[in-house]
Amino acid sequence: MLALFLIWMGCCVPAAALDAVPLSGLRQSGDIAGAGLGLRFLRDAGRSLSLENVMAAPAARFVPLQPRDVNQRFQQGDYWLQTSLHNDTAAPITWVLRHPMPLTDYVDYWVVRQGVPVAHARGGDRTRLSERQLPYRMASLRHSTAPGDTVQIYIRLRNKETSPMHLTLALSDETRFLRTSANDQLLLGILYGVPLALLMYGFGSWLIHRRRSSLIYACYVLAVLASWLGINGQLAEYVFTDQPETANFMLLIFLLLVTICNSLFAREFLQTRRNMPRFDAFFVALIVLALAGIALRLLGWHLAVVQLTAALVFVHGIAPIVAIVALGREARFARWYLVAQVVYHLTLVIGMLGVRYAELSYENYFVYCQLAFIADLLLLGVAQQDRLRLLRLEKTAFEQRYHSALALNNADMVRQLAQQTTQLHEARQRSAFLAAVKTATGRIADGQFGVRLAPESVPELAELAGNVNAMAAALARLDGARKRWIAAISHELRIPLFSLQCETEALLDGVKPLNRRAVVSIHEEVLRLTRLVSDLHEVALSYLRPLPCTFTCWQLRSLLIKKQDDYQHQARARGLAFTLAMPPGTLEVRWDQVRIGQLLDNLVHNSISYTDAPGQVALALAVDQDTLSITLQDSAPGIAPDEAKQLFEPLYRADSARSRRAGGSGLGLSICQAIVHAHGGQITAAPSTLGGLAIRIALPMAPPAP
Missing domain, CATH: 2.60.40.2380 (Immunoglobulin-like)
Incomplete structure (x- = not known):
């Protein structure tokens, strides 16, 4: 049963x-x-x-x-x-x-x-x-x-x-x-003590120091604390007991208020209005958008406000980090602020990953977020104190630098007073010296080139006196050179003219018969006079402008081979040996062939004329990249180094053994120098290792365009 x-x-x-x-x-x-x-x-x-x-x-x-x-x-x-x-x-x-x-x-x-x-x-x-x-x-x-x-x-x-x-x-x-x-709210009560203490700290700091950043920090803590109270007190109840609209309203308003306070704190802490105007405008835009979101939510908008809130929460978290990095060297004042932002957002990201992948419950996620907020608030308080500490250190360092600079400035003023006294004395010396300079330059302008200024103790005045004396000496040398030039020209022109006069008077007086030999003698003197005048004309033109040249491409080796026999014949006639050394290969140049031939003829003829027999004349060529070097050396008699510098002056002849016995106008080397300069080269003279004179020429194988 x-x-x-x-x-x-x-x-x-x-x-x-x-x-x-x-x-x-x-x-x-x-x-x-x-x-x-x-x-x-x-x-x-x-x-x-x-x-x-x-x-x-x-x-x-x-x-x-x-x-x-x-x-x-x-x-x-x-x-x-x-x-x-x-x-x-x-x-x-x-x-x-x-x-x-x-x-x-x-x-x-x-x-x-x-x-x-x-x-x-x-x-x-x-x-x-x-x-x-x-x-x-x-x-x-x-x-x-x-x-x-x-x-x-x-x-x-x-x-x-x-x-x-x-x-x-x-x-x-x-x-x-x-x-x-x-x-759970009661268990979290101890956590409320931390933001409450930070809130009191913020308001107390504002009341004592009157810093706006402290007031904004207190408002930020208050907004965070309000969001905690809302989330822990009523949000869970509203969500799970059919009142999601109220929970949604609370959460959005709290998040937007946190965005506003955090943006205000970032503006004040980073001093964006002064240091970064663009970032300041960006934070102001975030605040305006957050206020607009609150207004729209009060008017009943849902989806747009949710999307706006999510975007603002993300952007206002990243923007301070970007602004701190953009500060550059000034970022050291915001280092703890950077740590606070990184720790807070990293904590939130880890919490989200925990919800998604580690089965972290929604209630526990809220607790996790509150811990992240506590860390953020504590670090922001540390950031403020660290910023104040750095500012105090910078102020102390500035005051020390100011006092040091003030002491240095006082010492500088004492030194400047002494310097001004010295400068006044020197000014008097300069006035007297300038009067002496005025007198001396006036006498020099009148042709009294022997005037000299006394040396001064002041370096600048001593240098000026030296320059004036050097100018007077240079003018004296130029005047002497001018006189010697006139005397030399007169002497050179008088000799052929005197010969012509003697020849013609002998013919007129019947001392010499008028025959071919007499005419040839007169003709030679005329040719000599013509060469002298032509050389003088070329030297004079070279002072006014470069010698006119016609540049063409041709083989220098062919010209030297052609002239080698003639040079050897002239040398043997004087009991000398002539040698020519050229590098292998072609020597294609872009020069004036006639002028270069004149240059070589003058140099070789000059060496053969002034070298004692038995002796030798050596002509050597060398190529270094785009430059051709020509070296002409001869044997004794030699020349003093001081005289070598004057060889290129017109009508100059060295004394001693290298005398006028070889004839010539004395303008050959001057003409050679003009030809070299017209080709963009350099020519120098120095004692030769063979015992005589060495002429060295450096010519570009293709002279630059004028």
């Missing part, structure tokens, strides 16, 4: 109640999660199943949810979860089914009683995108179950990403859930 009674009772009790999760466990533990929920899942491969289809599906199609399924099976796709709840107590139970980790794409809840849906809720990251409000991302369902009643819970999950969803569904008794939230 007992067995029949049990069978009858089993038939009377609904089958779903036998597999349902008893709600009495909520009275004992307050939460049921994990395997205790008895969840089973079904994959909707075609995304075509509706609630009615799933309700009609046989139980065999559902697979019990195991812990490994969270990260292994719930990949991209649609899934249905199902469980049953049975109120096995004598009183109604209001429960909250929540998903503290909101990082799923779509979540739908249905409560079915006796085959009829009686409640429906939606959540998830992408649900109701057109009306998104931040709390709607937290998938939650609140329902009351009567005593002895059994309900079925159906949950549809949609994952559009390739990464798996994280399922942390939890069932909580509403009363105990709210009581637990209140207890």
Whole structure:
């Protein structure tokens, strides 16, 4: 009979109640999660199943949810979860089914009683995108179950990403859930002491020092503290008890206020108005946008304000870091501010990664964020003190530099007074000296080149006196050279003219017969006079402008080979040996061939004429890149080094052995110098290693264009 009674009772009790999760466990533990929920899942491969289809599906199609399924099976796709709840107590139970980790794409809840849906809720990251409000991302369902009643819970999950969803569904008794939230607030009370202390510090510092940055810091702490109170005090209750609009409003307003205060603090701390006007305008724009967001939210805007808030929270966190880096050397005043920003945002990123990949619950994430805020506030306080300390150190260093500079300035003033006294004395000396200079230069202008100024003790005056004396000496030398030039020209012209006079007088007096020999003699004197006048004319022209030259490309080797026999013949006639040394290869040059031939003839003829027999004359050529060097050396008699510098002066002849015995006008080397300069080269004279004179010429193989 007992067995029949049990069978009858089993038939009377609904089958779903036998597999349902008893709600009495909520009275004992307050939460049921994990395997205790008895969840089973079904994959909707075609995304075509509706609630009615799933309700009609046989139980065999559902697979019990195991812990490994969270990260292994719930990949991209649609899934249905199902469980049953049975109120096995004598009183109604209001429960909250929540998903503290909101990082799923779509979540739908249905409560079915006796085959009829009686409640429906939606959540998830992408649900109701057109009306998104931040709390709607937290998938939650609140329902009351009567005593002895059994309900079925159906949950549809949609994952559009390739990464798996994280399922942390939890069932909580509403009363105990709210009581637990209140207890959590009490546990976090000690954390409120930190921002309260920082708040008092900020206001106290502002009252004492009247620094605007301290007041803004206190406002920032107050905004953060208000957000904590809102989040810990009412946000969870509003989210999980069907008041998401109020929670959304609170959260957005708090975030926008934090953005405003943080932007004000960044402007004041970094002194952007003075140091970085562009960044200052950017922070002002953030503040204006945050105020606009608050106004729009008060007017009832939802989606636009949420998107604006998310953008502002991200941008206002990154902007101070970029501004600090842009400060350059001044960034040392904001080093702790940089640390605060980096630590805060790095902490938030790590928390988000923990929510996504380490199954960190939503409640724990809020606690994690509060710890990040505490670290941020503490570091900002440290940043202010560090900035003040650096400013005091800089002020002390500036005062030390100021006093040092003042002492140096006083010493400089004493030195300047002594210097001005000395300068006054020197000014008097200069006045007297300038009067002497005026007198001396006037006498020099009158042709008295023997005037000399006395040496002075002042270096500048001594240098000026030396320059005036050097000028007088140079003018004396020029005047002597001019006189010698006139005397030399007169002498050179008188000799051929005197010879012509003697010849013609002898013919007129009948002393010499008028025959061919007499005419030839007269003609030779005329030619000599003509050469002398031509040479004088060329030397005179070379002083006014470079000698006219016709530059063409030709082979220097051919010219030298042609002239070599003539030079050797002239040398042998004087008992001398002539040698020619040329480098191998072609010697193509771009010179005036006639002028170069005249140059070589003058030099070789001059050496042969002034060298004693037996002796030698050596002509050597060398090529160094684009420069051709010509060296002509002869044997004794030699020449003094001082006389070598004057050989290129017109009509100059060295004394001693190299005398006028060789004849000539005395203008050959002057003409040679003019030819070399016309070709852009240099010519020098020095004693030769052979015992005579060495003439060295350096000519560019292609002279530059005029």
